[in-house]
Amino acid sequence: MQHMMDAYDHVATDAGRSDLASDPKKFQETVSAVASKKADYIVALAKSKMLEDFGEHEAADATIKPYFLESLDEKSAIERIT
Amino acid sequence: MRTRIAQMVKQKRLIRIETSLTPKQAVILWLRQEHQGKTSGNYARWLIERPPSASPRPRVGKQVVDAIRAAMKGQDSERIQRAIRQGHMHTDFLILLVNKMNWIILDGSQVRWLKIAFLHERIQNIGCSDDDEDVGEDVVNEWVAFVRGIAIDLFSLEAASDRIRDRFFDGECILLKDTSEELTRQKEIDATHDGCLRSCRN
Numbered sequence: 062m063q064h065m066m067d068a069y070d071h072v073a074t075d076a077g078r079s080d081l082a083s084d085p086k087k088f089q090e091t092v093s094a095v096a097s098k099k100a101d102y103i104v105a106l107a108k109s110k111m112l113e114d115f116g117e118h119e120a121a122d123a124t125i126k127p128y129f130l131e132s133l134d135e136k137s138a139i140e141r142i143t
Numbered sequence: 144m145r146t147r148i149a150q151m152v153k154q155k156r157l158i159r160i161e162t163s164l165t166p167k168q169a170v171i172l173w174l175r176q177e178h179q180g181k182t183s184g185n186y187a188r189w190l191i192e193r194p195p196s197a198s199p200r201p202r203v204g205k206q207v208v209d210a211i212r213a214a215m216k217g218q219d220s221e222r223i224q225r226a227i228r229q230g231h232m233h234t235d236f237l238i239l240l241v242n243k244m245n246w247i248i249l250d251g252s253q254v255r256w257l258k259i260a261f262l263h264e265r266i267q268n269i270g271c272s273d274d275d276e277d278v279g280e281d282v283v284n285e286w287v288a289f290v291r292g293i294a295i296d297l298f299s300l301e302a303a304s305d306r307i308r309d310r311f312f313d314g315e316c317i318l319l320k321d322t323s324e325e326l327t328r329q330k331e332i333d334a335t336h337d338g339c340l341r342s343c344r345n
Contacts, residue, residue, distance in 0.1 A: 097303075
C-alpha cells in the first residue's frame with residue numbers, strides 16, 4: 062500500500078500540490094469502512110443462496126434486497142453525474 | 144494382526160470424531176483436508192473426479208446432521224428435526240461463504256490487472272514527460288482519484304476476506320492458493336510503480 066501511495070505522493074509533490082498527498086490514517090479508515098461493507102455483502106450473498114436452496118425464498122430475497130437496492134442507487138448516481 | 148487392530152481402532156476413533164463435529168468444526172475440517180493448498184483449477188478437477196455424494200455441501204452437511212442426531216438421541220423428534228435443519232443450514236452457509244469469497248476475488252482479478260496496467264502506463268507517461276506543464280492540477284487530481292480507487296478496492300477486498308476468515312472460521316485460511324497469490328501479486332506490483340517513477344524522474 063505504502064509504495065502505491067508513495068508513487069502518487071511523489072507526483073503530487075513534484076507538481077507543487079503536496080496538499081493532495083495522501084493521508085495514511087484517512088486512507089486506512091476508508092479501506093476499513095469499505096472492507097466492512099464488502100464483507101457484509103459477501104455474507105449476504107452466501108446467506109441468500111443458502112436460504113434459497115432450503116426453500117426459504119422470501120427470507121433469501123429479504124437478505125439480498127438491501128444490497129441490490131444500494132447498487133441501483135449507486136448506478137443511478139453515476140448516471141446522474143455522467 | 145496387532146497393527147490391523149490398531150488401524151481399526153484408529154478408524155473408529157476418526158469416525159467418532161467426524162460424527163461429533165459442530166458446523167464450524169466440520170467446515171474447518173473440510174478446508175484442511177480438501178480445500179487448502181489447492182488452486183481453483185486443481186480443486187475443480189479434484190471435485191469432478193469424485194461422485195456427487197462427495198461434494199462438500201451434501202457430504203459435510205450429512206456429517207453435521209449425523210452428529211446432531213447422535214447427540215440428541217432420545218429427545219423430542221420435532222426438536223431434533225429443528226436442530227438438524229438449523230445445523231445443516233449453517234454448515235451450508237459456511238461452505239457457500241468460502242466459495243463466494245474465492246469467487247469474488249478471482250472474478251474481479253482481471254479487471255484489477257487491467258486497471259493496474261493502465262495506471263502503470265500513466266505513471267510512465269507522466270514520469271518520463273519533459274514538459275512540466277503536462278503534470279498540472281487536473282492530471283494530479285485524476286491520478287489521486289484513480290490510484291485511491293484501485294488501492295481501496297484491492298486492500299478492502301483483502302481486509303474483507305480477513306474479517307470473514309476471523310469471524311466465521313476462527314482464523315482458518317479460506318482462500319484457494321491462486322486466489323491468495325493473485326491478491327499478493329496485485330499488491331506487490333504496486334511497488335514497481337515507485338521505482339519506475341523515480342528512475343524516469345532522475
